Amino acid sequence: VDDAARLMAQPHDPASARDEELARAARTDPDAFGILYDRHWLAVYRYLRTRTPTDDDAAELAAATFERALAAMPRYRPAGGGILAWLITIARNAAIDAGRRARPGPLDRDVTDDRAGMTPEDGVLTRERRATLAAAIAALPPDQREAISLRYAARLTAREIGAVLGKREQATQKLIERALATIREQYRADD
Amino acid sequence: VPTTDRSRLATALGDPLERDLLELFALHPPQALRRRIDRRIEIVLREWRARPAAQRHASRPGRRTAIVGALATALVLAGATGGLQQLYLFLNGPFDLPWHRGVEINQSRVIDGYRVTVERAYADATRLALAISVADEWGRPGTTQLAAMAATVTDEDGEYTSGGGSTSAPHGPFAAANVTWKTPARLPLPAGDRALHVVVPSIMVRDDATPPPTEDPEWNPWRTVPGPWVFDIVVPVDGGGATLTPNAVVDAGDLTIAVPRVIAAPGVVRLEMRIDGEPSDVGWAPVGEIRHAGRVLKFVMTSWDADGSVIVLTDRGVQDAAGEWLIQIDRLSGGARDVEGPWVIRFDAP
Numbered sequence: 400v401d402d403a404a405r406l407m408a409q410p411h412d413p414a415s416a417r418d419e420e421l422a423r424a425a426r427t428d429p430d431a432f433g434i435l436y437d438r439h440w441l442a443v444y445r446y447l448r449t450r451t452p453t454d455d456d457a458a459e460l461a462a463a464t465f466e467r468a469l470a471a472m473p474r475y476r477p478a479g480g481g482i483l484a485w486l487i488t489i490a491r492n493a494a495i496d497a498g499r500r501a502r503p504g505p506l507d508r509d510v511t512d513d514r515a516g517m518t519p520e521d522g523v524l525t526r527e528r529r530a531t532l533a534a535a536i537a538a539l540p541p542d543q544r545e546a547i548s549l550r551y552a553a554r555l556t557a558r559e560i561g562a563v564l565g566k567r568e569q570a571t572q573k574l575i576e577r578a579l580a581t582i583r584e585q586y587r588a589d590d
Numbered sequence: 591v592p593t594t595d596r597s598r599l600a601t602a603l604g605d606p607l608e609r610d611l612l613e614l615f616a617l618h619p620p621q622a623l624r625r626r627i628d629r630r631i632e633i634v635l636r637e638w639r640a641r642p643a644a645q646r647h648a649s650r651p652g653r654r655t656a657i658v659g660a661l662a663t664a665l666v667l668a669g670a671t672g673g674l675q676q677l678y679l680f681l682n683g684p685f686d687l688p689w690h691r692g693v694e695i696n697q698s699r700v701i702d703g704y705r706v707t708v709e710r711a712y713a714d715a716t717r718l719a720l721a722i723s724v725a726d727e728w729g730r731p732g733t734t735q736l737a738a739m740a741a742t743v744t745d746e747d748g749e750y751t752s753g754g755g756s757t758s759a760p761h762g763p764f765a766a767a768n769v770t771w772k773t774p775a776r777l778p779l780p781a782g783d784r785a786l787h788v789v790v791p792s793i794m795v796r797d798d799a800t801p802p803p804t805e806d807p808e809w810n811p812w813r814t815v816p817g818p819w820v821f822d823i824v825v826p827v828d829g830g831g832a833t834l835t836p837n838a839v840v841d842a843g844d845l846t847i848a849v850p851r852v853i854a855a856p857g858v859v860r861l862e863m864r865i866d867g868e869p870s871d872v873g874w875a876p877v878g879e880i881r882h883a884g885r886v887l888k889f890v891m892t893s894w895d896a897d898g899s900v901i902v903l904t905d906r907g908v909q910d911a912a913g914e915w916l917i918q919i920d921r922l923s924g925g926a927r928d929v930e931g932p933w934v935i936r937f938d939a940p
Contacts, residue, residue, distance in 0.1 A: 409656055429635045429639045430636045430647075432635065433631070433635055436631050438629075440627060441618075444617075444619055445615055445616070446629070448617050448619075449615065454620060455623065456621050456632055457619065458619050458623040458624075458626060458627050461627050462626070462631065465627075465630075465631050465634075465895075466630065466634055468592070468630075469634055469635075469638070471787075473747065474748040474785065474787075480748070488744065488748055488749060491749070492742060492749065492789065495742060495791060496742075496791045496817075496818045498875035510799045525738075526754050526890060528610060529614060531611055533614065534609065534615050535782075536614075545609070548615070550611075551608075551611040551612050551614070551615045552615035552617075554612075556737055562747070562748050562775075563748060563749075564749075565748045565749055565750070565773075565775035570897075573897060579607065579608075582607065582611075583607055586607060586610075
C-alpha cells in the first residue's frame with residue numbers, strides 16, 4: 400500500500416506538462432491533437448475495455464471519444480485534472496451514453512482466452528492468478544471497481560481519478576486503498 | 591505504442607499485487623481494430639486540416655449540431671411543450687424551484703420524432719436543477735406514455751453526480767415533464783455563468799397497445815429509446831448564501847459528530863458532517879433541523895459513506911447567511927440502533 404500511496408500521490412509528471420502545452424495548441428492545430436491522440440489512445444481504449452463486453456465496442460467508443468474531444472477542445476480547461484483525465488471523462492460519458500454501465504468487461508471474459516495482440520508482459524500473469532484477481536475485482540463495490548479500472552487500466556493518478564469521479568484526491572486515495580486491501584485479502588487467501 | 595513516464599513509473603512498482611493489476615489491464619486491441627480507430631481519427635483531422643484556420647473553430651461537429659438544434663427549436667417549439675409548463679408546478683417542494691427562481695433555457699433536440707427540451711434550469715452553490723420535457727411529435731399509435739428520467743451533466747470540473755429528486759409526470763400519451771437535481775463535480779459552485787454539457791442518453795416509451803407475447807412472463811411495456819439528446823447550455827449560478835466552516839464537534843455518547851463545512855445556498859443548505867465511532871450497518875442518518883434568521887430548515891435528504899462522512903440537505907435555502915446558526919440533531923438513526931439526542935451546535939456567520 401505504501402508504494403501505491405506514493406504513486407497515487409505523485410504530482411503530475413513532466414509528460415503531463417507537455418500534455419497541457421499540446422492541449423492548448425490542439426484548439427487550433429490538428430497536428431497537436433494528433434500527438435495527444437497518439438499519446439493517450441491506449442489508455443482510453445484500456446479503460447473503455449473494462450466497461451464494454453467486446454474489443455470491437457471498446458474500439459468504437461475510443462474513436463467516438465476522440466471525435467467528441469476534438470469537438471470539445473475549446474471547452475477544455477486544465478484545472479480539472481489534466482488532459483488525460485478529461486479524455487477519460489469523455490470516454491466514461493460515451494460509455495454511459497451507449498448504455499454500457501460500469502461492468503468489468505475484460506474480467507468477464509474467459510480467462511483461458513489467448514488474446515490476439517498480446518504482448519510478452521501480458522503472459523507473465525498466469526491464467527489461474529488472472530482468474531483469482533478478476534474475481535476479486537468483480538466482487539468490489541462499483542465505486543471501488545471503477546477506481547481500480549481508472550488506476551490500473553487508464554493509469555490515472557489519484558488526483559486525476561478524483562477529477563473523473565468528482566471526488567477529492569484524498570477521498571479517491573482512500574477509495575483505492577480500500578479496494579486494494581480487499582483485493583489483497585482475497586488474493587492472499589487464494590495463494 | 592507510446593510509453594509515457596507515467597507507465598514507466600507504474601511498471602517499476604515493487605508491490606506484486608500492483609504489478610499483477612497492471613498486467614491484468616494491459617490489454618491491446620487486435621491490429622485491425624487499432625487501424626480502424628486510427629482511420630476514424632485521421633479522417634476527422636484531415637477534414638479539419640482542409641478548412642482555413644479561421645473556420646476551424648466554428649465548423650467542428652459539436653457546433654454544427656447546436657446550430658441545427660437551434661433552428662429546429664425555433665420552428666417547432668410552440669406546439670409541443672407549451673402545455674407542459676403547468677406540470678412542473680405540480681411537482682411539490684423544492685422541485686418547482688427551476689420555475690420560481692431558474693432561467694429559461696428552451697433548447698430542444700429531436701431524434702426520430704422524439705423532442706427532448708431542456709426548458710429551465712436553476713443553479714446555486716450546491717445544486718443544479720434541470721426541467722426537462724419529452725414529446726413524441728409523430729404521435730405514434732400504441733404510445734401510451736413517455737418518460738425522460740436520465741440526464742448526465744458535465745462542466746469543466748467533471749461530471750455531476752445524481753442529486754436525486756427525478757420524477758417524470760405524464761401529459762397525455764405523447765409528452766412528459768421531469769425535474770432532475772444534480773450535485774456539481776466541485777463544491778461550492780462559484781457564482782456567475784456556468785457552461786454545462788447535458789446529455790439525455792435515452793428516454794422511455796410505454797406501449798400498452800401491443801399485446802404482450804404470451805410466452806414471456808418478463809414482458810415489460812416500457813422500452814428504452816436510445817439518443818443521445820445532447821445540449822450545451824449556460825446557466826447563471828445564484829451567488830446568494832455563503833460557505834461556512836464552523837469546524838464544530840460534539841460528543842454523542844460513543845459517537846462524535848463533526849460539522850466541518852456548511853454550504854448555505856438560496857435553494858438548499860448542504861450540511862457536511864462526519865460521524866465517527868462505532869459504525870452502523872446502514873450508516874448514521876441525522877434527524878433534525880437548522881434555525882437561522884427566525885426560520886426553521888428541516889433535514890430532508892441524507893446520504894452517507896462508509897467512512898463516516900454524511901451529507902444532509904434541507905427543505906429550503908437561505909439568501910443571506912449572516913447571523914447566528916443553530917444546528918439541532920435530535921436523533922441519529924442507524925437502522926437497528928438509534929442514538930437519541932438532542933445535540934446542538936451554534937456558530938455565527940459574518
